[in-house]
Ligand SMILES: [Fe+2]
């Protein structure tokens with residue numbers, strides 16, 4: 001049994017599954033997670049990972065006056081295309097934009113595998129205070145690996161990439177998928193931003209920035225899940241309302257441990273001092289806050305401008321009908337109005 005004071009875990013423990021009686025099989029593909037005797041879904045690799053993260057959170061709160069890092073609710077935008085807009089398009093025979101969005105989500109989930117490639121410099125080389133028994137200490141000892149496996153799948157077992165594809169294929173009865181969706185995503189990927197703390201060196205800043213970005217993406221995904229559930233559960237537009245919606249719910253529950261370990265490790269940084277090779281020191285709180293501020297500013301801005309225009313453009317290109325501008329005008333009228341909080345206004 002897990003002792004309440006235990007804070008140190010092996011990678012195999014953080015990757016261990018809750019025993020299940022029935023695996024999750026979707027469209028013939030064995031996916032991660034599974035069902036207990038009571039029929040409840042259990043997310044993969046949560047046997048020790050969930051209690052471990054809870055223990056590290058308690059430890060942080062007991063040893064630091066700082067709260068756990070949180071992305072404020074008011075910066076989370078609704079999904080770039082509203083559920084009403086998606087259903088409107090599908091009802092008018094324009095399925096391609098929604099099929100593409102679901103495919104893009106699956107591809108981006110697959111990119112989650114890259115988190116295991118993220119170099120973690122020796123913590124002692126840039127963190128002043130001890131890190132024994134923290135989430136930070138376990139990033140490269142199971143946490144990043146579990147995250148990568150959850151997103152991209154592992155060996156014979158499908159992960160979120162395969163699960164989103166399965167939800168799409170069920171809801172839209174195996175649509176044809178254009179290879180240009182992948183190239184489009186690659187074309188939109190930005191360059192590495194200029195460092196905010198050059199003295200810390202590129203590896204340290206990249207590590208913190210990456211965790212901040214992934215945390216923001218994971219939290220912003222709440223709107224994506226709500227959107228997907230609302231669209232895919234509607235029998236008027238979805239060919240497999242139950243199956244597709246259940247898949248989205250399983251994926252959503254798998255994301256909770258990602259949000260929790262990332263905010264825990266970031267909180268642990270906020271409670272510590274980071275130091276540069278030249279001896280210069282920064283409060284971890286200042287570093288996390290600055291990187292978080294830049295990320296949230298960029299993400300909310302991008303949501304308001306580029307993404308909306310890209311979707312309109314995608315409808316124009318794929319609808320292939322003479323009345324497309326009329327259709328877009330009606331689509332625009334169904335949009336959920338949203339603007340970022342004043343502190344993030346451009
Ligand atoms: Fe995911």
Ligand SMILES: [Fe+2]
Pocket residue numbers: 151218254255258
């Ligand atoms: Fe995730």
